[in-house]
Amino acid sequence: MSDIQKAMALLITSYTKYASKEGDKDTLNKEELKELLQNEFGEMLCKANDKAGIDRIFNDLDKDKNNTVDFGEFVNLVCCLTQMCHEYFIGKR
Ligand SMILES: [Ca+2]
Ligand SMILES: [Ca+2]
DSSP states (O other), rough: OOHHHHHHHHHHHHHHHTTTTTSSSSSOOHHHHHHHHHIIGGGGGGGGSSSHHHHHHHHHOOTTSSSBBBHHHHHHHHHHHHHHHHHHHHHHH
């Protein structure tokens, strides 16, 4: 497997680990999203620690407004963050 394929597999595994904690095992509720953000992104998303921050991120991600974040919606966040990291590293060069 290439590095990118490994990264994709890890992303799916991590998502499933949090999504399967409560209720529907294929989607994230607000609590699950909060845990995922805090454990996996930590410092990168310091605003995820306050309640309003989580609400905003959750509402932003939940595009179809069904009150859960599915994998397709979750990857939007990962894409945004990856893009931010990319800009950061390019800027450092
Ligand atoms: Ca769930
Ligand atoms: Ca949704």
